[in-house]
Amino acid sequence: MSERVAVRKTYKLFIGGKFPRSESGRSYPVQNSNVALASRKDLRDAVVAARAAVKAWSGTTAYNRGQVLYRVAEMLEGRREQFVALGEPADEVDAAIDRWVWYAGWSDKLPQVYGGANPVAGPYFNLSAPEPTGVVGIVAPAQPSLLGLVSVVAPAIVTGNTAVVLASEERPLAPVTLAEVLATSDLPGGVVNLLTGRIAETAPHLAAHMDVNALDLTGVADGELARTLEEAAAANLKRVLRPSSPDWTADPGTRRMTAFLETKTVWHPKGV
């Protein structure tokens, strides 16, 4: 009997809930695998998919969003061994799953903490509520590839934003595997879109895109690139989170969620 030939996997992009190859047909070898090399047009498609998903995802009740994200954590748990096999330290995989659950829990609590009734000098009922910013472009940190990615994606989408994520250039396997987890959870297509490839090639188009509302530059290592990205982002006044390399294992706080929120305030005459 002949020996079985293993099925080799091509790691592809994740756009609108599907796994297309790059429209350019390019790929690049990394971590002993072939990974799609995203182009400017793949980025454009990802933003279109993210924009299309905003209405339904932000309109989903916070409670329901939390449940969907919890389901993602369940799926992550089931793939734990696969992430370890890809070279992720086991304790970081556990931390990533716990982080995801932690953020999922915030979905219906954040509006209580950051919204509420405001005392005003008049017979008005004055109410503030945090609302999602819209489409968030994220440059994910290279290290740790799973925990870092989870720590930037989960806080962006839990509040109702949708995301276009540029995954780590050197360590894209865990990010693409996370995309496979998202695809098999109940997360609607387009809420998270993940591109692999050269950050320096795609990020400028993401930063300049007029239909992107916010930019998380956490994973941009090159200071000069970060500067030009921030300048490009100013064209339509994107909210920008500057590059940083925090201790990913520490308590993240709510900063990454509140960075991509708008506050809606309503004045209402009391009447009685």
Add this chain to the structure above:
Amino acid sequence: MTATTTSAGSGLSEVARSEATLRTFLHGLPGVDQIGAEQRAAMLGTRSIKTSAKAWAIDLAIRMVDLTTLEGADTPGKVRALCAKARRPDPADPGCPTVAAVCVYPSMVPTAAAALAGSGIHLASVATAFPSGQAPLEVKLADTAAAVAAGADEIDMVINRGMFLAGRYSEVYDEIVAVKQACGNAHLKVILETGELVTYDNVRRASWLAMIAGADFIKTSTGKVPIAATLPVTLIMLEAVRDFRAATGRQIGVKPAGGIRNTKDAIKFLVTVNETAGEDWLHPDWFRFGASTLLNDLLMQRTKLTTGVYSGPDYFTVD
């Protein structure tokens, strides 16, 4: 446009003499190779149009748009807003061309006529019991005459598909002739509603029937049935107008309508026009897009080409 209304040309003047001659002629048209047509359309759709050619194509496509609103919920305010958009599609760029026409229901023609006065933009009105075409002939003629009287200079009529599918070609023919007469100087676009004609052979027959009866334009669809303007159907209609001009010397326009939503699709249609009917048809007088959402995507792509950054729907009007 210089189309004449009278005879359909030397070889075809006798065709409409009776039901029998009409049937003999229409059924004598060569059959359409379905696979071949679809393959040809798919092949033309793969052409890559870039940079300056793309910019030219986008501007041409904008000039070819019949900006359309055909909803039960149309209000005078919405029609006025649409007309303002037709005059200045991109308020941020005075260099952006205007669209070819605005297309509305007959009851909205007076509002649109006032809003478009002096702009040179054509005003099209659907008529003849759009979209079903299932009404007595007197009603259809009154519908048409009212739209023309109110200021429409283009009439989009629907053929009676029921009669066509039943094989009563001369009745369909007579109806088109009568509506053409009611149009007076207004141009007549004949909607074949290809999504309901079932076969490509029927599309070819209906195209010829409409052209012989005096149509100035043949139009694919009402936009009210699920299958609207597809590339193969438009290809077949373009072949029909090409062959018709070769036979009679009279040039007829083509208007795909419904389902063309982005620039990429629009450019595929333009490639098909150029490769099938020829360059003579690459003009708003001879080719139109019946669309509403298409215009915003054309404007976004146009902005991308001029500014270099991707634009978004936030920067264009919602219509």
